[in-house]
Amino acid sequence: MSTQTSGGINFKKVNDIIDSCGAKKSNLIAILQKVQDEFKYLPQDAITYIGTKIDGLSPATVYGVATFYAQFSLEPKGKYEIKCCDGTACHVRGSMPVYTYLMQRFNLKEGKYTSDDGMFSVETVSCLGACGLAPVVVINGKVYPQMTSDAIKIIIDTIVAQENEG
Amino acid sequence: MTNTLFINGKECEYTNEPNLLEVIRNNGFSVPTFCYRPDLTQYGACRMCVVEIEGRGIQSSCTMPPEPGLKIHTNTEKTRRIRKIVLELLLANHDRECTTCDKSGKCELQKYAQEYGINDIRFAKKKPQDYLPIDNSNPSIVRDPNKCILCGACVRACAEFQGHSVLGFANRGSKTVVQPMAGRALGSVDCVFCGQCQAVCPTGALTIKTDIDRVWDLINDKNKKTAVQMAPSVRVALGEEFGLKPGENVIGKFNAALRQLGFDLVFDTNFSADLTIMEEATEFIERLTKGENLPLFTSCCPAWVRYLETQHPDLLNHLSSCKSPQGMLSPVIKAVVPKYFEDYTEENLYVVSIMPCTAKKAEAVRGQLYSNGRAQTDVVLTTQEIARMLKSAGINLATITPEANDSPFGQYTGAATIFGASGGVAEAAVRTAYEFVTHESLENIDFKPLRGVDKAHRAKEAEIDIKGTKVKVRVVSTLKEAEKSIRELKEGKADFQLLEVMACPGGCVNGGGQPRSCDNSQIKEERAQGLYKEDSELPFRKSHTNPDIIKLYEEFLEKPNSHKAHELLHTTYSDMFKNSYRDLV
Numbered sequence: 001m002s003t004q005t006s007g008g009i010n011f012k013k014v015n016d017i018i019d020s021c022g023a024k025k026s027n028l029i030a031i032l033q034k035v036q037d038e039f040k041y042l043p044q045d046a047i048t049y050i051g052t053k054i055d056g057l058s059p060a061t062v063y064g065v066a067t068f069y070a071q072f073s074l075e076p077k078g079k080y081e082i083k084c085c086d087g088t089a090c091h092v093r094g095s096m097p098v099y100t101y102l103m104q105r106f107n108l109k110e111g112k113y114t115s116d117d118g119m120f121s122v123e124t125v126s127c128l129g130a131c132g133l134a135p136v137v138v139i140n141g142k143v144y145p146q147m148t149s150d151a152i153k154i155i156i157d158t159i160v161a162q163e164n165e166g
Numbered sequence: 167m168t169n170t171l172f173i174n175g176k177e178c179e180y181t182n183e184p185n186l187l188e189v190i191r192n193n194g195f196s197v198p199t200f201c202y203r204p205d206l207t208q209y210g211a212c213r214m215c216v217v218e219i220e221g222r223g224i225q226s227s228c229t230m231p232p233e234p235g236l237k238i239h240t241n242t243e244k245t246r247r248i249r250k251i252v253l254e255l256l257l258a259n260h261d262r263e264c265t266t267c268d269k270s271g272k273c274e275l276q277k278y279a280q281e282y283g284i285n286d287i288r289f290a291k292k293k294p295q296d297y298l299p300i301d302n303s304n305p306s307i308v309r310d311p312n313k314c315i316l317c318g319a320c321v322r323a324c325a326e327f328q329g330h331s332v333l334g335f336a337n338r339g340s341k342t343v344v345q346p347m348a349g350r351a352l353g354s355v356d357c358v359f360c361g362q363c364q365a366v367c368p369t370g371a372l373t374i375k376t377d378i379d380r381v382w383d384l385i386n387d388k389n390k391k392t393a394v395q396m397a398p399s400v401r402v403a404l405g406e407e408f409g410l411k412p413g414e415n416v417i418g419k420f421n422a423a424l425r426q427l428g429f430d431l432v433f434d435t436n437f438s439a440d441l442t443i444m445e446e447a448t449e450f451i452e453r454l455t456k457g458e459n460l461p462l463f464t465s466c467c468p469a470w471v472r473y474l475e476t477q478h479p480d481l482l483n484h485l486s487s488c489k490s491p492q493g494m495l496s497p498v499i500k501a502v503v504p505k506y507f508e509d510y511t512e513e514n515l516y517v518v519s520i521m522p523c524t525a526k527k528a529e530a531v532r533g534q535l536y537s538n539g540r541a542q543t544d545v546v547l548t549t550q551e552i553a554r555m556l557k558s559a560g561i562n563l564a565t566i567t568p569e570a571n572d573s574p575f576g577q578y579t580g581a582a583t584i585f586g587a588s589g590g591v592a593e594a595a596v597r598t599a600y601e602f603v604t605h606e607s608l609e610n611i612d613f614k615p616l617r618g619v620d621k622a623h624r625a626k627e628a629e630i631d632i633k634g635t636k637v638k639v640r641v642v643s644t645l646k647e648a649e650k651s652i653r654e655l656k657e658g659k660a661d662f663q664l665l666e667v668m669a670c671p672g673g674c675v676n677g678g679g680q681p682r683s684c685d686n687s688q689i690k691e692e693r694a695q696g697l698y699k700e701d702s703e704l705p706f707r708k709s710h711t712n713p714d715i716i717k718l719y720e721e722f723l724e725k726p727n728s729h730k731a732h733e734l735l736h737t738t739y740s741d742m743f744k745n746s747y748r749d750l751v
Binding site for chain 1: 331333335345348
């Protein structure tokens with residue numbers, strides 16, 4: 001069996017994930033989630049591979065599923081994944097200024113959610129279930145409560161400083 | 167069992183209709199639809215087929231099963247209002263440049279907008295900068311996403327007919343589009359060019375790539391000679407464009423019309439269908455005798471050939487090396503005609519073929535079918551395109567006086583004419599193969615089990631005893647069905663020796679280039695009947711008895727599978743599997 005890579009993708013890994021979940025149409029979401037965990041995003045080659053390998057699916061169909069759900073990303077995520085909650089509570093307590101600050105700081109726009117240096121990616125999520133702490137930002141799993149655009153600036157500055165030292 | 171329900175106050179009977187819409191239509195009432203296609207699964211996307219049911223309110227009739235006693239109203243103020251709003255919203259972000267649209271006059275959106283009197287759209291028109299680019303990269307099909315209404319008919323056709331899903335939905339909500347994987351060009355993915363997606367498309371979002379202007383240029387160029395050939399199934403469908411019944415054979419009128427249009431020589435692809443049988447039957451017998459590369463796959467359908475090349479290159483050795491009838495006749499015309507007619511040379515002779523098929527356009531530009539830097543078949547037109555040319559030239563096919571086609575390829579047999587229907591190629595091949603082997607006359611030449619098509623496109627089989635050797639023939643239409651036979655073969659379970667595959671449901675009579683008929687499940691059967699009727703009436707019904715074929719071999723090709731025959735009539739295939747991880751799949 002070949003473990004050829006194309007565009008940096010190790011197909012053997014994708015293949016192992018498909019085997020471990022079961023090569024069935026109904027397991028597609030689970031497969032995509034695990035592939036995303038592995039690569040931090042869904043590479044096009046992986047989508048093509050999954051669509052070719054599993055009966056009843058095609059690359060176009062898998063791509064459709066991957067673009068339908070907000071949980072899947074088709075571009076590489078940054079080293080720091082910033083989730084900016086925009087659920088109702090966070091929204092009314094001012095999540096948008098935080099989000100707007102992040103987008104401007106990393107020079108992002110709609111359709112481009114990862115900074116050019118690959119360090120930061122920003123996305124909105126619809127509720128983290130921590131409404132008492134609104135507005136909430138989560139960076140690589142760590143929760144930052146009651147954010148403002150000034151507070152998030154300090155947090156990002158700290159991360160950037162750490163990165164520059166290390 | 168018969169039940170009754172009420173439609174617009176009238177008591178109506180129904181039996182096994184799958185949904186209310188069919189009941190309504192079968193009882194002579196009409197309800198508009200975009201996404202509903204009787205041969206595809208119900209989708210319930212467009213909401214045009216809404217009806218009002220007493221006690222149940224508004225329901226989409228395409229997704230609701232019939233129940234006894236329902237009181238249905240198809241045309242109430244409420245349903246009309248809903249349909250009008252649906253139309254208005256669809257038109258709001260639609261490219262409404264109707265006059266320059268290929269589907270103009272045949273577009274269902276245009277038709278219903280006109281019928282429902284949509285003369286003002288309240289919503290702002292889409293800005294030019296918001297238009298998505300038109301995808302022209304496919305040799306057969308043009309995709310214009312700005313005219314897509316997201317009815318999903320093409321997505322279902324690709325998945326349910328060809329099992330292939332080259333087209334899919336992407337994104338969500340207002341950003342939803344129908345496109346190939348990751349928005350790639352339709353020319354760069356594994357599309358087989360069958361054109362069923364554009365055949366079911368209600369608008370101009372998917373259309374046939376037209377070559378009409380190239381044909382006018384050939385006809386108008388005084389230094390060029392033009393020969394035209396037309397496929398079996400065109401003759402039983404073209405009449406529909408001129409108000410004739412499906413299945414009515416218009417070949418004589420078509421010959422006359424093509425001459426009036428300005429073609430110098432009018433030939434019939436039926437002739438080379440006979441030629442195909444001569445070669446393919448010989449090839450089949452050879453493989454049977456040697457016991458190698460069985461089952462033999464027919465190679466007439468370019469979508470099937472492309473499917474094997476891109477998906478199953480390991481099975482290309484099963485594919486007959488015979489070119490398709492189109493592919494055979496063009497080089498034969500260019501080689502033989504100059505011997506019979508003065509002023510004709512291989513260089514100044516151009517061959518136009520008229521096909522029911524969009525994939526033939528792609529076949530014609532295959533590298534293997536080029537000689538001296540020129541495609542052997544210079545231009546391929548579909549039935550729809552030739553109908554448009556005839557109309558623009560003011561030729562009414564319905565009233566023209568029939569004429570015969572030209573020598574030296576004037577005659578054809580019944581075996582050739584049934585090529586247009588699923589099962590025809592196999593039937594024709596068996597008629598000839600039997601006699602080639604036994605040298606006895608085959609009495610009962612109607613292979614009824616190979617004819618017809620059911621809704622599920624199930625495989626058809628027949629067994630024939632050739633002097634003690636039992637030969638099993640299998641016929642499938644749609645690539646989804648073909649894939650099942652391929653599985654059997656790969657698992658070592660295939661018990662058939664000849665496999666005929668046509669990618670379009672029901673064969674070429676229902677090809678992607680035929681007059682639009684996607685709302686009529688019966689039409690492919692009616693067209694096929696037209697072909698079987700012609701078969702039963704022709705003086706010669708076995709390919710090897712065609713006097714012109716016999717003459718061509720005597721004077722030019724020597725014998726089937728000879729060196730000369732191989733040069734002109736046979737071809738090669740190539741592995742086009744694209745992905746680098748093939749050994750993992």
